[in-house]
Amino acid sequence: MGQRSQNMIQIMKDNLMEYVTVIGLEVHSQLKTNAKMFCGCKNSFGESPNTMICPVCLGLPGALPSLNKKVIEYAVMAGSALNCTIAKESKMDRKNYFYPDIPKAFQISQFDQPLCEGGHLMIETPNGQKRLGITRIHIEEDAGKLIHMEGSDQSVVDYNRSGIPLIEIVSEPDMRSADEAYAYLTNLKAILEYIEVSDCNMQEGSLRCDANISIMPKGSSTFGTKTEIKNMNSFKGIHKAITYEVARQKKVLESGKTVSQETRLWDANQEKTFLMRSKEDAHDYRYFPEPDLPVIDFITSSYVEKIKNDLPELPKDRRKRFVEKHGLPEYDANVLTSQKVLADYFEQCLEKYPEPKLVSNWVMGSLLKELNDNHLTADQSKVSPEALVELIKYVQNQTISHQNAKVVFETMFKEGKDAEQVIEEKGLKQISDTGELETVIQEILSQNAKSVESFKSGNQKAIGFLLGQVMYKTKGKANPKVVREILLKHLS
């Protein structure tokens, strides 16, 4: 190879610089306490606008907050489940900014003394388990909700959300791909659901996520300039937004420009990120300690110990139990425990029908397919665990074929009917009666003399064809095991 071609290759290599992606995530999760964070107003979603409000959560002059103890308890539970150190002493701070959704012109949050620090969670990657650090978890109040009226230049505000308790979970910049960010979020959501501190409903906004993304040349130890992406409301959306943003940053660097530090919005319809504000407009929040609330100093080690000991079973423990107690393969245990409601559903089935692998196949197969296709969770399924078990029993006692049972399940899922009703309506009861089958088989044998000959001269496969003909003739209702037996009797 000539010197010139080698130079060309070197230039091409330089242009095809490899980059490492660095991602950190900030997750806001609403805590499902009965009351709001600093007042007695009800913490609930979907009420008529501005009906769950009082002088405290409206921030009227002179109204004094008092901290809901349950908020501390739930945050300490989350911190413990995420392997954090719980602070001995913590305090609330005012984060000052002006916006119509925050009538006090400040949010009560935590600045330099968060409740929990230094945690982690584990994810599965193609290269094995990976530990992702959690910098801190702090508590703060949610703001009201601005609603921009469609087709109008006006906006209205609903303060029902104002003062609902949140935890903000800030990760270390430990994720290196959109897949890892996705795995972090699914694991985090599962943990919060298992300990029942948040319902993590992304549609209702009780789980929200911002991502900090940068790229740096492979081998570099200095992070690149990061952009922050907001407005992502599904894990799939987050995955897409990160993938888009990484590609955008690469393009910027490859064109010889620099990435600027800015906040960008994800547009799920166009599947693009857009500039929201640059670093120049970044807020200076002028944090200072909240003068109306005392320092939180009752966090004794016995209080924390008690919460740790009383934590409900976590996903990893349930996974282990599913393998050890129910004898399930790791794969099944992972899928079933990925959502608490799915794992609950599975175990409710087992109470009625203790055949773990058989039940697992149905839950991971037909049920999960319908749930995913319809964007539902197991607790929203029209097929109850009892109804699924009834269906499985009909397959086991050969009332219906496995193939037809899948069809029956689809109808059960759509219409909420029980198995017996659907089998009756569709006339799918399996024919196992030898007398009834004998007539059909005789007919098939006389119509397919060639196949009969072929089998008799040693072609074993010919029986498959004949069996298929019987199944076709009976619209799939013949019991294949019985048909095979009768066929063999005639053919030998």
Ligand SMILES: [Zn+2]
């Ligand atoms: Zn209130």
